[in-house]
Amino acid sequence: MAKEIKTTINNKKYKIEVPPQMTLLELLREKLIMTGTKEGCGNGECGACTVLLNDKPVRSCIVLAHEIEGKEVITIEGLKETGDFKEIKEAFIAEDAVQCGFCTPGFVMAIKALLNRTKTPTDEEIKEALGGHLCRCTGYESIHKAVKRLVK
Amino acid sequence: MFSPFEYKRPETIEEVFELLNQNDNSQIVAGGTDLLVKLREAESSPDFLIDIKELDELKGIEQENNEIKIGALTTITEIKENKLIKDKLYALYQAASEFGCYEIRNRATIGGNVVHASPGAEYGVPLFALEAEVEVVGQNGIKRLPIEEFWYDVGRVKLDNELLKSIIINIDKNEKSSYHRLSRVEGMDLAVVNTALVKRSDNKYRSYFGTVARTPYQNKKIDAILSKENFNKKSFKKIQDIINESVSPRSSSLRASPEYKKRMVVSLLKKCLRDIGELGDDIDG
Structure with a gap:
């Protein structure tokens, strides 16, 4: 049975009716029409659906929508409002870190979370933060370089 | 949905x-x-x-006398970032570092990994090698049992309308520990095989091998060889022979053939020995 939950998404408060079996990803894409977050594998393995839940990156395809009750979610749409987004976007453009773009929102959220943890991540820390994200176009090198550009 | x-x-x-x-x-x-x-x-x-995510009683890492207690709901990230774990139970730190990927580690819990009882689980071999015990809470109170009794088959643990409360490890008995796994990709994968080794304070060794049997596998003959003082290159040949004779990993595994698994667990055992500092660089192959 659907139940109302109270939550904050992209700094906006919501009261939404959510069926218990709905994932956070389905809530975002199908109910709130925030389609920036992508569904890749749907099994938590590819990273395309990454969003921030209370500042921590999580895979929204394996989080139930009910679990965000009383918590704060930031999606790629929310990030767009901040200065960081512009910097990350420009670094991606400068390093040709986007081809088809399907994995990009997930990568950008993981990078944002990394930069929240440390302003000067090492190569190892960058690899750790992005290691669970799949990209079938770029070969990863350019994405790694884009992050390095942000660190400089 | x-x-x-x-x-x-x-x-x-x-x-x-x-x-x-x-x-x-x-x-x-x-x-x-x-x-x-x-x-x-x-x-x-x-x-x-x-x-059960909100149950604070099942969270956190603490030391009580000579035991470290890890709450079942402790996330893998929390284990990885905990100083006590890194200092005293290095194998558990190594397992956290290999576990899933950054986002998965933020959500996955050690208790979930244990009760899932997958043959290649990150927290199978190291907890068995460390002689961990588990605390189980039921309506009639709390009981404590060895992990090998709790985790008795693939996907099977002894829980009957009960919850896994915590995992307990004696730090006086266990001096040094190491964990290694082999996987196809580093970023986000499950173990093809994994191995854990513990050097105990009485200078005896305990080794466990994962994905070669239904539950983490120990062979006392191997531990006896490891515990001998004149351990050398030939000892590995003997260990390999024992593995070859005593385990038969299923051939239907998606990740590797039985022959490959048998070779690799011994290879990982060498890595573990190097970590513990008991193996010179001259021993290879």
């Missing part, structure tokens, strides 16, 4: 038992990194999904 269920988020352990008593077809969920995939693939279709 998954097939319908009711979602419950109890705030006390008592409430969990009330819910478990109300419906036989209930499923406990913690981090959900395994379970939600199972729900999607309809391997599990519970009536009640009981989310």
Whole structure:
């Protein structure tokens, strides 16, 4: 049975009716029409659906929508409002870190979370933060370089 | 979307038992990194999904005298970042570093990994090698049992309307420990094989091998060879022979052939010995 939950998404408060079996990803894409977050594998393995839940990156395809009750979610749409987004976007453009773009929102959220943890991540820390994200176009090198550009 | 269920988020352990008593077809969920995939693939279709994430009694890492107690709901990230674990139980730190990927580690819990009882689970071989014990809480109180008694088969643990409360490790008995795994990719994968080694304070060794049997595998003959003082190159030949004779990993494994697994667990054992500092660089192959 659907139940109302109270939550904050992209700094906006919501009261939404959510069926218990709905994932956070389905809530975002199908109910709130925030389609920036992508569904890749749907099994938590590819990273395309990454969003921030209370500042921590999580895979929204394996989080139930009910679990965000009383918590704060930031999606790629929310990030767009901040200065960081512009910097990350420009670094991606400068390093040709986007081809088809399907994995990009997930990568950008993981990078944002990394930069929240440390302003000067090492190569190892960058690899750790992005290691669970799949990209079938770029070969990863350019994405790694884009992050390095942000660190400089 | 998954097939319908009711979602419950109890705030006390008592409430969990009330819910478990109300419906036989209930499923406990913690981090959900395994379970939600199972729900999607309809391997599990519970009536009640009981989310225990809010139970503070099952969280945290603490030392009490000569024991370290890890709450079942402790996330893998929390284990990786804990200084006590890194200093005293290095194998558990190594297992956390290899576990899933950054986002998965933020959600997955050590208790979830243990009760899932997968043959290649990150927290199989190191906890068996460390002679961990588990605390199980039921309506009649708390009981404590060795992990090898609790985790008795693939996907099977001894829980009967009970919850895994914590995992306990004696730090006086265990001097040094190491864990290694082999996987196809580093970023996000499960173990093809894994191995853990513990050097105990009485200078005896305990080694466990993962994915070569239904549960983490130990062979006392191997531990006896490792514990001998004149350990050398030939000892590995003997260890390999024992492995070859004593285990028969299933040939239907998606990740590797039985022959490959048998070779690799011994190779990982060498890595573990190097970590513990008991193996010179001259021993290879």
